[in-house]
Amino acid sequence: MSSEAPQSGAEILLRALKDQGVEVIFGYPGGAVLPIYDAIFNQNAIRHILVRQEGGAVHAAEGYARSTGKVGVVLVTSGPGATNAVTGLCDALMDSIPVVCLTGQVPTHLIGNDAFQEADTTGITRPATKHNYLVKRPEDLARVVHEAFYVAKTGRPGPVVIDLPKDILIKPAPYTEAAAQHKSYRPRTEPDAEQIANAVAILKHAKRPMIYSGGGVINAGPAAAEALTKFARATGFPITNTLMGLGAFPAADPQFLGMLGMHGTYEANLAMHGCDALLCVGARFDDRVTGRLNAFSQGSRKIHIDIDPSSINKNVPVEVPIVADAGKALAALHKAWNADETKTDTQALATWWRQIDGWRAKDSLKFTQSMKPGSIIKPQYAVQRLYEIATARKQEVFITTEVGQHQMWAAQHFHFEKPNRWMTSGGLGTMGYGLPAAMGVQIAHPDALVIDIAGEASILMNIQEMGTLAQYKLPVKVFILNNEYMGMVRQWQELLHGGRYSESYSAALPDFVKLADAFHAKGMRATSVEQLDDVINAMLDCPTAVIADIAVDQAENCYPMIPSGAAHNEMILGPEHEASGAAISDSGMALV
Numbered sequence: 001m002s003s004e005a006p007q008s009g010a011e012i013l014l015r016a017l018k019d020q021g022v023e024v025i026f027g028y029p030g031g032a033v034l035p036i037y038d039a040i041f042n043q044n045a046i047r048h049i050l051v052r053q054e055g056g057a058v059h060a061a062e063g064y065a066r067s068t069g070k071v072g073v074v075l076v077t078s079g080p081g082a083t084n085a086v087t088g089l090c091d092a093l094m095d096s097i098p099v100v101c102l103t104g105q106v107p108t109h110l111i112g113n114d115a116f117q118e119a120d121t122t123g124i125t126r127p128a129t130k131h132n133y134l135v136k137r138p139e140d141l142a143r144v145v146h147e148a149f150y151v152a153k154t155g156r157p158g159p160v161v162i163d164l165p166k167d168i169l170i171k172p173a174p175y176t177e178a179a180a181q182h183k184s185y186r187p188r189t190e191p192d193a194e195q196i197a198n199a200v201a202i203l204k205h206a207k208r209p210m211i212y213s214g215g216g217v218i219n220a221g222p223a224a225a226e227a228l229t230k231f232a233r234a235t236g237f238p239i240t241n242t243l244m245g246l247g248a249f250p251a252a253d254p255q256f257l258g259m260l261g262m263h264g265t266y267e268a269n270l271a272m273h274g275c276d277a278l279l280c281v282g283a284r285f286d287d288r289v290t291g292r293l294n295a296f297s298q299g300s301r302k303i304h305i306d307i308d309p310s311s312i313n314k315n316v317p318v319e320v321p322i323v324a325d326a327g328k329a330l331a332a333l334h335k336a337w338n339a340d341e342t343k344t345d346t347q348a349l350a351t352w353w354r355q356i357d358g359w360r361a362k363d364s365l366k367f368t369q370s371m372k373p374g375s376i377i378k379p380q381y382a383v384q385r386l387y388e389i390a391t392a393r394k395q396e397v398f399i400t401t402e403v404g405q406h407q408m409w410a411a412q413h414f415h416f417e418k419p420n421r422w423m424t425s426g427g428l429g430t431m432g433y434g435l436p437a438a439m440g441v442q443i444a445h446p447d448a449l450v451i452d453i454a455g456e457a458s459i460l461m462n463i464q465e466m467g468t469l470a471q472y473k474l475p476v477k478v479f480i481l482n483n484e485y486m487g488m489v490r491q492w493q494e495l496l497h498g499g500r501y502s503e504s505y506s507a508a509l510p511d512f513v514k515l516a517d518a519f520h521a522k523g524m525r526a527t528s529v530e531q532l533d534d535v536i537n538a539m540l541d542c543p544t545a546v547i548a549d550i551a552v553d554q555a556e557n558c559y560p561m562i563p564s565g566a567a568h569n570e571m572i573l574g575p576e577h578e579a580s581g582a583a584i585s586d587s588g589m590a591l592v
Contacts, residue, residue: 006172007172007173007175008035008039008169008170008171008172008173009035009138009141009164009168009169009170009171009172009173010035010036010038010039010169010170011039012138012141012142012173012174012175013036013039013102013141013142013145013164013169014036014039014040014043014045014046015142015175016141016142016145016146016175016178017046017073017145018045018046019146019177019178020071020145020146020149020178021070022046022071022073023046023047024046024047024048024049024064024073024443024444025040025046025047025048025049025073025074025075025102026048026049026051026056026057026058026060026061026064026072026073026074026075026440027048027049027050027051027057027074027075027076027102028050028051028052028053028054028057028075028076028077028081029050029077030076030077030078030079030081030104030117031077031078031104031117031166032077032078032079032081032104032105032106032117032164032165032166033075033076033077033078033081033102033104033164033166033169035166035169035170036075036102036104036164036169048075049439049443049468049472050468050471051436051439051465051468052464052465052467052468053084053462053464053465054074054076054080054081054082054084054085054088055084055085055087055088055432055436055462056432056435056436056439056462056464056465056468057074057075057076057085057088057436058072058074058085058087058088058089058091058092058099058101058159059088059091059430059432059433059436059437059440059462060072060436060437060439060440060443060465060468061073061074061088061092061099061101061440062088062091062092062095062097062099062423062433062437062440063400063423063436063437063438063439063440063441063444064440064441064443064444065097065098065099065440066097066218066420066423066437066441067398067420067421067423067440067441067444067445068420068444069221069222069420070098070444071098071099071100071149071152071153072097072098072099072100072440073099073100073101073102074088074099074100074101074102075101075102076101076102076103076104077103077104077117078103078104078105078106078117078118078119078121079116079117079118079119080117080119081103081104081117082103082104082119082121082124082125082161082163083119083124085101085103086124086125086128087428087430088430089101089125089128089129089159089161090128090428091425091427091428091430091433092158092159093128093129093130093158093159094426094427094428095215095244095425095426095427095428096156096157096158096215096216096219097157097158097159098152098153098157098158098159099152099158099159099160100145100148100149100152100159100160100162101125101129101159101160101161101162102162102164103121103125103161103162103163103164104164104166105118105121105134105163105164105165105166106118106165106166107165107166107167108136108165108167108168109167111165121134121161121163122134122161122163125161128159129158129159129160129161130151130152130156130157130158130159130160131148131151131158131160131161132160132161132162132163133147133148133160133161133162133163134163134165135162135163135164135165135168136165136168137168138168138171138172138173138174139173139174139176141164141168141173142173142174142175142176142177143176143179144162145162146176146177146178146179147179147182148160148162149178150178150182150185151182151185154182154185154187155185155187155307155308156187156216156219156306156307156308156311157219187307188307188309188323188324189307189324189325189328190324190325190328191305191322191323191324191328191329191332191333192322192323192324193332195320195321195322196322196329196332196333196336197336197340198303198319198320199279199303199320199322199333199336200333200336200337200340201340201342202277202301202303202319202320203235203237203277203279203303203337204337204340204342204343204344205277205342205344205345206237206275206276206277206301206344206345207276207345207348207349207351207352208271208274208275208276208277208348208352209235209237209238209275209276209277209278209279209349209352210237210238210239210240210271210272210275210277210278210279210297210300211228211231211232211235211237211238211239211240211279211281212239212240212242212260212272212278212279212280212281212283212289213228213239213240213241213242213245213248213249213280213281213282213283214241214242214244214245214248214280214281214282214283214284215242215244215245215248215282215283215426216245216281216282216283216284216306216307216326217245217248217281217282217326217327217330217419218244218245218247218248218282218419218420219282219326220282220307220325220326220327221327222419222420223327224248224282224325224326224327224330225247225248225249225418225419227326227327227330227331227334228248228249228281228326228330229249229250229253230330230334231330231333231334231337232249232253232255233253233255234334234337234338235337235344236255236349237255237279237349238255238257238271238352238353238356239255239256239257240256240257240258240259240260240264240268240271240272241256241258241259241260242259242260242261242283242286242289242426243259243261243288243411243424243426244283244424244426244427245282245283246259246411246416246422247416247417247418247419247420247421247422248282248419250417250418251415251416251417252415252417257271257356257360258365258412259411259412260272260289261286261288261289261291261562262288262289262291262561262562262564263408263411263412263558263559263560263561263562264289264560264562265360265364265365265412265560266359266360266362266364266560266571266573267356267359267360267362267364269560269562269568269569269571270359270568270569271356271359272296272297272568273295273296273297273298273567273568273569274355275297275300276299276300276301277300277301277302277303278297278300278301278302278303279303279305280302280303280304280305280306280318281305281326281329281330282305282306282307282326283306284306284308284311284314284315285304285311285314285315285316286315286426286427287315290315290316291562291565291566291567291568291570292565292566292567292570293315293316295567295568295569296316296567296568297316297568301319301320302316302317302318302319302320303318303319303320303322304316304318304320304321304322305322305324305326305329305330305333306322306323306326307323307324307325307326308323309321309323362573362577364559364560364571364573364577365380365412365413365560366576367380367381367576368576369381369529370529371529371530372529373528373529373530374528374529374530375528375529376528376529376551376552376553377526377527377528377529377532377550377551377552377553378552378553378556379405379406379409379481379483379550379552379553379556380409380412380413380556381529381532382479382481382532382550382552383406383409383410383412383413383414383453383481384413385532385533385536386414386451386453386479386536387413387414387415389533389536389537389540390449390451390536390540393449393540395447395448395449396421396445396447396448396449397421397448397449397450397451398421398422398423398438398441398445398448398449398450398451399414399416399421399422399423399451399452399453400423400424400433400434400435400437400438400441400450400451400452400453401423401424401425401433401434401452401453401454402431402432402433402434402435402452402453402454402455402458402459402461403424403425403429403430403431403433403434403455403458404431404455404457404458404486404487404488404489405455405481405483405487405488405491405556405557405558406453406454406455406458406481406487407424407453407455408488408558409453409481409558410424410453411424412558414453423437423438423441431457431458431461432458432459432460432461432462433458433462434452434453434454434458434459435452435454435459435462435463435465435466435476435478436462436465436468437452438450438451438452438476438478439465439468439469439474439476442469442474442475442476443472443474449477449540450475450476450477451476451477451478451479452476452477452478452479453479453481454478454479454480454481455480455481455482455483455486455487456480456481456482456483456484456506456509456512456549457485457486457487457506459478459480460510463515466515466516466519466521466545466547467519469519469521469545470519470520470521470545473544474545475542475543475544475545475546476545476546477539477540477542477545477546477548478545478546478547478548479536479539479548479550480512480547480548480549480550481550481552482509482512482549482550482551482552483551483552483553483554483556484505484506484509484554485501485504485505485506485554486504486505486506487558488558489504490504490505491557491558491561494557495557495561495563495572496563512525512547512549513525513547513549515547516545516546516547519545520544520545521544521545521546521547522539522542522544522545522546522547523546523547523548523549524538524539524546524547524548524549525548525549525550525551526548526549526550526551527551532550535548535550536548557574559572559573559574559575559576560572560573560574561574
């Protein structure tokens with residue numbers, strides 16, 4: 001280093017980012033980070049995407065990370081820049097997304113003096129991140145950056161904040177190469193052989209087995225999804241995915257029962273309720289999946305594979321805990337399964353499948369769409385036609401969503417055969433996630449078809465990012481299911497609060513076609529069923545960003561539904577099943 005010209009902390013920061021393989025930063029400048037922006041100006045290795053608000057930067061980095069498997073990088077200034085990023089950081093923490101967020105800070109000598117745009121960023125972000133750092137010495141800067149990337153992507157992924165005082169960015173700093181190993185944080189990735197053997201023994205003797213996989217399989221990389229598919233096919237067991245796990249197992253495979261949980265399929269939820277052996281891989285027994293805990297999968301012998309030991313036995317006690325990388329554990333499980341000569345009870349498994357096929361025949365996701373000209377569009381039909389038309393094209397398709405009814409309809413009716421094609425906010429349920437996430441996906445996959453399935457309320461949370469799409473000529477398609485309500489809020493008010501629609505109606509929505517034009521995009525609208533296909537095709541053909549405003553049935557609810565606090569066998573099936581002879585609830589809906 002002695003023969004090299006001295007470099008500022010900002011230059012060392014960019015050098016460390018480059019050595020970590022960073023190609024894109026999503027950010028917004030401010031006084032505290034201007035030394036970094038000056039260093040960005042003087043190099044060409046790392047691209048900077050100027051967002052319109054810092055929350056959008058983190059969601060964009062999440063979309064980039066989730067669609068590529070790389071670490072997403074964010075750059076924001078001090079004070080409000082950092083606090084605006086907190087929601088995105090919490091979202092990434094809940095959904096285990098690797099993000100490194102660089103935050104500006106006032107000079108070290110002013111910290112604690114209530115200086116202009118000062119905030120206790122490390123204190124504020126501590127509960128919203130996997131780990132965070134405040135760099136106080138120039139000689140620590142490069143090491144901290146390398147360490148932050150290691151922490152973000154190793155073990156259970158998550159967001160890491162590096163708080164950077166302005167004087168640290170200006171002063172000369174030495175460069176430190178990335179260490180081969182972290183001195184203290186070394187997550188366990190290899191499964192315990194004895195526990196793998198115990199899991200195989202349980203599964204070999206199961207009469208009603210079930211595989212339940214989540215986002216951890218996708219986070220573990222494509223090899224993990226491949227290992228899951230191979231193991232499921234080797235066993236012949238039924239399999240379900242969580243909302244975050246969609247795409248980890250091919251949706252078209254006959255062993256796939258669809259998504260489980262609050263708005264999951266009848267067959268997936270009843271199979272979970274009735275199984276006698278449950279293999280959970282890369283999921284955390286979230287409350288939206290388990291329903292009432294004391295009724296969840298009662299009597300089943302449970303196996304839980306997770307890289308995060310704190311997730312095991314946290315919500316649901318399990319008999320066989322396996323702390324390991326999902327892909328490595330599944331590969332070991334498959335190998336042990338083949339080596340174990342114990343015969344499975346094929347007759348019992350066939351009986352189990354007949355039961356599941358009986359549940360599947362109920363077709364819990366069915367809906368009725370009138371094709372008479374002038375008929376209102378059902379939101380399920382809009383997603384179904386989007387899926388059929390988009391996937392028939394010779395382009396990779398990536399879907400993001402906002403949060404609400406449209407999110408659940410997208411999960412139910414848009415089907416995924418591969419991992420990393422579905423980006424949604426699961427754990428935190430962040431409205432406004434989909435548009436900036438789609439922006440990040442499009443940056444990562446410039447030739448792909450990227451569609452944000454949105455609601456008219458949620459899209460307005462970060463609508464300003466349409467300006468980013470225009471600046472960088474990103475042809476993201478925004479497909480709004482517009483029912484003029486905060487739909488999921490209205491649905492709960494109808495079913496659980498006596499139809500008292502308190503503050504859930506959007507009485508002053510913008511004209512989305514004109515709004516698209518104002519943001520240099522193309523606006524389209526469909527108000528009746530015969531217009532839908534033409535609008536979808538025109539949207540997909542358009543070379544620029546599009547907002548397609550699809551007017552859908554205002555009164556449509558999202559079914560099936562397990563009410564909060566209910567068990568898997570206490571589902572509301574909805575009006576399409578009233579004629580089936582099922583019991584009818586007080587709300588007039590068919591019950592399981």
